[in-house]
Amino acid sequence: MALEFNVLNTTEAGGRRGRIHLPHRTVETPVFMPVGTLGTVKAVAQDVLENLGAEIILGNTYHLYLRPGHEAIRRMGGLHRFISWPRAMLTDSGGFQVFSLSALRKVTDEGVRFRSHLDGSSHFFTPEHSMDVQIALGADICMAFDECTEYPADRKRAEESLRLTLAWAQRSLDHFQAHRHEVPWHEELGGKTQSLFGIVQGGMYRDLRRESVERLVEMDFDGYAIGGLSVGEPRDLTLEMIAEVLPLLPADKPRYVMGVGYPDEIEMYARMGVDMMDCVLPTRAARHGLLFTSEGRLNIKGKKYAEDQGPPDPACECMVCQRYSRAYLRHLMHSGEALSATLNSIHNLAYYLGIMEHVRKSLHSDGGDS
C-alpha cells in the first residue's frame, strides 16, 4: 500500500531509469525535487510548476509545523489539498532545520528541545512526534527523524550521532507503522498510505556509513536516503561517501541523496544510481540573480547584460528564455521587482528538471543489465 518502485533499466555505471508509484503520482526517476519550504516553491505558482514538469516537490516539516501548524493542515485535509498540489510530495523529518535554524537546542536520547527561530517559543521533537507531524501533513514520502552530523566531526562525535540516528530510525519506523493509516487522505485514496525512508548518516567515515546502511536495511524501510552531505565538506568527499553507500543499498528500493547540488553534481549522481535529489540551490540562487545555463553560470546583475537582448540561455526552451531577454531580467533584478525572483526561479528549475529529463532518456537507451 506504500510505494511501488520499478527499475526499468540499469547501466553499467549503476545509473537506473525507474518509476516510483506514489499515492498522488507516478514519478519518473531519476528525479529532481524542487523545494517548497513553507508549502510554496518560493515565487513560483503551482500551475507553473506543473507546466515545468515537476512531479514531486518537498515541504519542510520544521517550517510547516511552526506555520501554519500540522494540526491545522490535518484538519484541512493535508498538505496536498492545503496548497492545491495534486502531484507527489515529500516531507523531511524536521531534523535538519532543527539543527540548522533553531536556537538553544538540547539533544537527549529522547529527542530535541529547541526554540523557534521565529518567536523563541520552546518545542520538543521526538522521532514519534516527527512522524505524527509528517502523517498530519500527509506527503507521499516521509523521512525518519535523524540527527545530521556536522562537518567536521571527530570520530567519537560521529559514532555517537550515528548511534542516536539509528535508535531514532527504529522508533520512527515503529511509530510510523502504527499510525500510517491516520494520514488525512487514507480513505479518499482507497486505503493507500505514505512511505517512510531511512536516512544513512555516519559523517565522513566510510565504515560508519556502511554500518548505518546495514542497520537501516535490516529495519526494512520503503526507501533510503543519504543524509549529512552538503554540510560544508569538499565535493570529492561528498562523492566518496555517495560512491561508498550506493552499492550497499538494496537495488529494489529508491535511493535519495538529500540537499544536492549543482547541475553537474545532480547529473553525475544520477548516472551513478541516485534516484532522487532535492536542493534549494536553483531557487535560492535565482533570487540572488544567479542563472544556470547551458553556457555556464550567469550572474544576471552584470552590467554587460544591460542591453543584451538575447535569452538567458539560448539553448533553453523554458517560458522565460522563450519570452524575456537578459536585459529585462537584469532590469527587474536591479529594480527590486518581484517578477525577478519568479522568472529567474522558473528558468533555473526548468534547467534542473531538463537535466534530469535528459539523464532519464540517456539511462533508458544505454545498455543495461536489468
Added chain:
Amino acid sequence: MALEFNVLNTTEAGGRRGRIHLPHRTVETPVFMPVGTLGTVKAVAQDVLENLGAEIILGNTYHLYLRPGHEAIRRMGGLHRFISWPRAMLTDSGGFQVFSLSALRKVTDEGVRFRSHLDGSSHFFTPEHSMDVQIALGADICMAFDECTEYPADRKRAEESLRLTLAWAQRSLDHFQAHRHEVPWHEELGGKTQSLFGIVQGGMYRDLRRESVERLVEMDFDGYAIGGLSVGEPRDLTLEMIAEVLPLLPADKPRYVMGVGYPDEIEMYARMGVDMMDCVLPTRAARHGLLFTSEGRLNIKGKKYAEDQGPPDPACECMVCQRYSRAYLRHLMHSGEALSATLNSIHNLAYYLGIMEHVRKSLHSDGGDS
C-alpha cells in the same frame, strides 16, 4: 496614423461601449489598465496578464527614465519589445511622479528641475523632454506633460497651475507632432505612430476645469484625460469634477480618468462615459492583503481565515479563486512568501477587469443613441 476610436453604443446615462484601434492592439472600452510602473505589473508575469484579458497596461515615464533609461529602451526597440508585451501600452508624462516622488523640485515656465528619489541625482524635465522620453519608450498612447495641482489648492494657485499646464500642453503637442515618426517601431508597423492625450486640470474649480477643456479641445488632441483627481479630495468632489468635464469633451475621442479608483468608482465612471481608467489600487492593495470580492473587501490577514477552505471570492472564476483557498492565501501572506503578492494581485486584477467586462456587456445591450 494615430488611434482610431469607434463608439459602438451610447446609453442615456452617457456610458459608451467603444473600441480604440491602437498600433499594438484594438482595445475594447470602457477599459481598466493595470499599472506596470517599471515595465512590470508588480508580481504578475506577462503571460498571466494576457490570460487575464489585459489589453493595455501602463508604464511610468519617470520611473523608466531613471531605470533603465529611455535611451537604453529606445536602442532595444522600445518598451513593448523590452518587456515582451505585445499588446497596447500607455505612458504617463512623468509629471505626476515628479511632483509626488522626487525631491527639491523647482518649477519654472520652462520645466521642472528635480532630484531623483533613488540617488539624489539632478534632472530637468520639460514638455519637450517628456515627449522625447515617451517617444523613445514607444507606448501606443503618450500623455502631455502637465502640472498636477495639489489638494487643497486656493484659486490663485489653481489658476497659475492651469496656465502652466495649458502652455505645456501646446508645447507637448508641437514637439510630439514634429517627432512622432521617431518612435522605434514606426517602420516595423508600416508607418503607424503613437497618439497623444491632453490632460484636463483646474483643481476643484468647475470654471477652471471648463476653461481647461475648452483650450485643450482647441489644440485637438487624440484623446483627453481628466487629471488631478484622487489627490486627497473627498469622493463626491471627484465625481463632481468628472460629471462637469465629461459632457464638454468631444464625443468622438477617448476619455480617460487617471488614477481611479475603487471597484464601485470605476463602474460608476464607466457608466457615465469614461472610456479608460488606471489605478495602482488592485495591485498595491493586493500586496497588503486586501482583496476585492463580490462580497466586499476581504483582509486576507484575518485570523478568521486561518482554516477557511473556501475560495477568496466564491463568485470569481479567476485562476486563484479556482485553485486556492483563503487559508492558503493567508498562510502565504503571514509567512512573507513571494507567491502571496502574485496570487492576491492576480485575483484583484481579475476582479477589476471582470467589472469592466461586465460593464461593456451591459453598455452594449442598453438602449443607446449612437
